[in-house]
Amino acid sequence: MEKVVKKITSMNENFGQWYTDIVINAELIDYSGVRGCIILRPYGYAIWENITKILDNRFKNVGVENVAMPLLIPESLLEKEKNHIAGFAPEVAWVTMGGQEKLTERLCIRPTSEVLFCSHFAKIIHSWRDLPKLYNQWCSVVRWEKTSRPFLRSIEFYWQEGHAVFAEKHEAKDFTLKMLKVYADFFKDILCIPVFIGQKTESEKFAGAEETYTIECMMKDGKALQSATSHYFGTGFSNAFDIVFQDKKNKSSLVSYVSWGLATRVIGGIIMVHGDNNGLIMPPDVAPIQIIIIPIKYEENNEVFKKSNEIFENLKKDFRVKIDVSSQTPGWKFSEYEMKGVPIRLEIGPKDIEKNQCVLARRDSHEKIKCNLDVLNEELRKIFIKIKLNLYLKAEKFMKSKVFSAKNWEEMLNLKNSNGFLKTFWCGDKQCEEKVKNELGLSSRCMPLEQNEIEGICPICNKRPAITEIFWGKSY
Amino acid sequence: MEKVVKKITSMNENFGQWYTDIVINAELIDYSGVRGCIILRPYGYAIWENITKILDNRFKNVGVENVAMPLLIPESLLEKEKNHIAGFAPEVAWVTMGGQEKLTERLCIRPTSEVLFCSHFAKIIHSWRDLPKLYNQWCSVVRWEKTSRPFLRSIEFYWQEGHAVFAEKHEAKDFTLKMLKVYADFFKDILCIPVFIGQKTESEKFAGAEETYTIECMMKDGKALQSATSHYFGTGFSNAFDIVFQDKKNKSSLVSYVSWGLATRVIGGIIMVHGDNNGLIMPPDVAPIQIIIIPIKYEENNEVFKKSNEIFENLKKDFRVKIDVSSQTPGWKFSEYEMKGVPIRLEIGPKDIEKNQCVLARRDSHEKIKCNLDVLNEELRKIFIKIKLNLYLKAEKFMKSKVFSAKNWEEMLNLKNSNGFLKTFWCGDKQCEEKVKNELGLSSRCMPLEQNEIEGICPICNKRPAITEIFWGKSY
Numbered sequence A, B: 001m002e003k004v005v006k007k008i009t010s011m012n013e014n015f016g017q018w019y020t021d022i023v024i025n026a027e028l029i030d031y032s033g034v035r036g037c038i039i040l041r042p043y044g045y046a047i048w049e050n051i052t053k054i055l056d057n058r059f060k061n062v063g064v065e066n067v068a069m070p071l072l073i074p075e076s077l078l079e080k081e082k083n084h085i086a087g088f089a090p091e092v093a094w095v096t097m098g099g100q101e102k103l104t105e106r107l108c109i110r111p112t113s114e115v116l117f118c119s120h121f122a123k124i125i126h127s128w129r130d131l132p133k134l135y136n137q138w139c140s141v142v143r144w145e146k147t148s149r150p151f152l153r154s155i156e157f158y159w160q161e162g163h164a165v166f167a168e169k170h171e172a173k174d175f176t177l178k179m180l181k182v183y184a185d186f187f188k189d190i191l192c193i194p195v196f197i198g199q200k201t202e203s204e205k206f207a208g209a210e211e212t213y214t215i216e217c218m219m220k221d222g223k224a225l226q227s228a229t230s231h232y233f234g235t236g237f238s239n240a241f242d243i244v245f246q247d248k249k250n251k252s253s254l255v256s257y258v259s260w261g262l263a264t265r266v267i268g269g270i271i272m273v274h275g276d277n278n279g280l281i282m283p284p285d286v287a288p289i290q291i292i293i294i295p296i297k298y299e300e301n302n303e304v305f306k307k308s309n310e311i312f313e314n315l316k317k318d319f320r321v322k323i324d325v326s327s328q329t330p331g332w333k334f335s336e337y338e339m340k341g342v343p344i345r346l347e348i349g350p351k352d353i354e355k356n357q358c359v360l361a362r363r364d365s366h367e368k369i370k371c372n373l374d375v376l377n378e379e380l381r382k383i384f385i386k387i388k389l390n391l392y393l394k395a396e397k398f399m400k401s402k403v404f405s406a407k408n409w410e411e412m413l414n415l416k417n418s419n420g421f422l423k424t425f426w427c428g429d430k431q432c433e434e435k436v437k438n439e440l441g442l443s444s445r446c447m448p449l450e451q452n453e454i455e456g457i458c459p460i461c462n463k464r465p466a467i468t469e470i471f472w473g474k475s476y
Helices: A015-025 A042-061 A082-091 A114-124 A169-189 A236-241 A265-274 A303-316 A330-339 A350-354 A373-401 A409-415 A430-440 B015-025 B042-061 B082-091 B114-124 B169-189 B236-241 B265-274 B303-316 B330-339 B350-354 B373-401 B409-415 B430-440
Strands: A029-031 A038-040 A072-074 A093-098 A101-109 A133-142 A156-166 A196-199 A211-218 A224-234 A244-246 A252-254 A256-263 A291-295 A321-323 A344-348 A357-362 A368-372 A403-405 A421-426 A443-448 A468-473 B029-031 B038-040 B072-074 B093-098 B101-109 B133-142 B156-166 B196-199 B211-218 B224-234 B244-246 B252-254 B256-263 B291-295 B321-323 B344-348 B357-362 B368-372 B403-405 B421-426 B443-448 B468-473
Touching: A015 A029, A015 A265, A029 B114, A038 A042, A042 A133, A042 A156, A042 A169, A042 A265, A082 A236, A093 B101, A101 B093, A114 A133, A114 A156, A114 A236, A114 A256, A114 B029, A156 A169, A169 A211, A169 A224, A169 A256, A211 A265, A211 A443, A211 A468, A224 A236, A224 A265, A236 A256, A256 A265, A265 A373, A291 A303, A291 A330, A303 A321, A303 A344, A303 A350, A303 A373, A330 A344, A344 A350, A344 A373, A350 A357, A357 A373, A368 A373, A373 A403, A409 A421, A409 A430, A421 A430, A421 A443, A430 A443, B015 B029, B015 B265, B038 B042, B042 B133, B042 B156, B042 B169, B042 B265, B082 B236, B114 B133, B114 B156, B114 B236, B114 B256, B156 B169, B169 B211, B169 B224, B169 B256, B211 B265, B211 B443, B211 B468, B224 B236, B224 B265, B236 B256, B256 B265, B265 B373, B291 B303, B291 B330, B303 B321, B303 B344, B303 B350, B303 B373, B330 B344, B344 B350, B344 B373, B350 B357, B357 B373, B368 B373, B373 B403, B409 B421, B409 B430, B421 B430, B421 B443, B430 B443
Parallel strands: A291 A321, A291 A344, A403 A421, B291 B321, B291 B344, B403 B421
Antiparallel strands: A029 A038, A072 A101, A093 A101, A093 B093, A133 A156, A156 A256, A196 A211, A196 A443, A211 A224, A224 A256, A244 A252, A344 A357, A357 A368, A421 A468, A443 A468, B029 B038, B072 B101, B093 B101, B133 B156, B156 B256, B196 B211, B196 B443, B211 B224, B224 B256, B244 B252, B344 B357, B357 B368, B421 B468, B443 B468
């Protein structure tokens, strides 16, 4: 019995269902017995593995070292920094029993690890010679969310959290932006995703941070996905945790502190930036399978058997490649790997072999290219570059088409259902931010790092002078 | 003020303190605020990272795919396999609160993930075409141990757990032993640790398993460290979890199940197999730093500055190398990196540069080798091979000197304090195993896979016929 390739709901019909169909049918995840905790299946986990390898290298290139902090945080430790606990206490999971015994102090499963890093820093940092410390860990964290969607919001999720301390405030600020730049480059070069880079407003910043910077991406439904963040904490945490060092003049000083993070959420971003009605479209650098070889008229030991296996062995040296010699029809295989978003399908049959060629079909553009087998590896390398560029430019074009500038409240009102980002001036006042949220249903996404000249008054209150540009949008 | 290299207690004086001094002074770990949960510091985590990279590759080479299962297990799910829950329920951490709400069902933090993998397998396996599934995950697990020692026993520890299901029992059995072989080769080729390979007795096997196979290593105090295990479960779990498939004859069949695991505990093994009174000795393939360059008479822009940095840049392409240009004295640096177990120290000063050479000092043998700079990389590659062989042979010699054969109970009694392994025949009866435990203070380590001819009666009960060889020893 031939398997039927499962159908994906059209994204125009129901974007949410389209998304769910992809994560399930492409076998990225399975639901587990615990609400909000998903299973990353091999195809989904491989995407995360590829992301972590590349990003980990980039972190190491700027001097970051990996460590592993405990999973559990005593309640008293979590409470040490007041703004931080206020942000996280309502949404943590509490361990109250160890074996048969009731614990004397509750332990929470880390929702994030600032307090663990800070209490460790306080122990190991004594002198300016010990600074800076640039640490990172890859782990999962738990936040007791009320609703959940695979990758986008879940009780347990995987991420990296970087934590660094510096002697000087300006070093810490520079580093906060440096890591934001590492993310922005990664999104562009590797994920082929254009980004908005900017600062969060007071009310949207991370619990305990002085400044939060964000990478915001636009999904195909026009909503924003906050995709990575970098936080400058000043000396708030080091004051609470007593992270003190002797500076070069032998004076006691507080360190300045930075953290930055990116989660499996980004896989949701890849789906919703690049995917289409046939399924996933994977950027080549993080695709679990970069090339799928589908031999036509394949029989044990015939010419196609020999040639396609020879090609497979040869490509394996340079690419993540798979050959599908199962008994499914070529048509089924075409749909299956299209749905899984494999960037290149390589078809080879008896006629191709006669001409010493194969057919390469691009997932992104549906272009079919005849390729001489003698130059296959070089040709593929070139095509991957073209695919990446095409994915990026397509996404950028879409993004730009969905940013709407508004000069006054009336324009803002008219644009409120435009399914994109609104770009306006803003006075920086919280009341105006609240008004946009309540009356337009849009939250502040970020104040872009690069701004045009600011002039005139705030279009929301129509009274205070504008001090910044800002993006508003609906978000995940 | 010059830092003082911290002193390591002599292992003859106090082996336990020697071990603790190394893990702390070499900056492998720090204690956290939660009993039994340690912090892996950069130098300690890098060892684990190197281990995971190599082992992960070897798993992938036999077709294993990585996945990620949830951290949390509902109590009812943990209870599904009766022998398994009996083994683990007493030692798990229970989450009873999520945010502000009391949970209707307690969730435990995974102590191991058999039940999670099995319930997933039950969902995704339908036909013989879906088999085998060879899965693995890298994660941390939590077991509420009463006592703890860094790496050897802790409440939270890092490991990999592989889980695989097969159509046929014999395939599953073969795979159980295949993974044991992957471990044994890894210990020999990469960690330079000789191993005892064998089967655990009924009373020492894993909760729920039909057969448990183990890698046992001998530490420098003569104690055993169970360092990796591979379990054959038969169809016990698939029966409890209803993991059924249609076989080729269209009949419903239960899958056969295997799991295998190796933990950060192995880092404790590296310390106690190779270490000496000056500190750690790292096997080159997993050493965070393989070569430490210590320039002599180094000044900004002098000849030594130029040459040592040139060497550093050149070695970086092939090795994990570090250059220490801090203001500490060469003597301090020598001790520090000796303590950290860096395999090769490269010294270079003005006189060496005149002769176009450097001095290579081996951590394992304290040998000093003059090396022409033109052939440095090749020479180092050769020396690393020699180091690995030397580490392995030294450890093997020690291990062999600590295995004592005993033919009867009297010999066993005499050897009970010999600080090593006793090798005897055994009838397979639990009472005899208990007797050895109670009267000699030794537990059964394993019944070796390769055995001599078995003859005569069991030396413990002196009555039943011997059916196997067995190792007894004290263990961590």
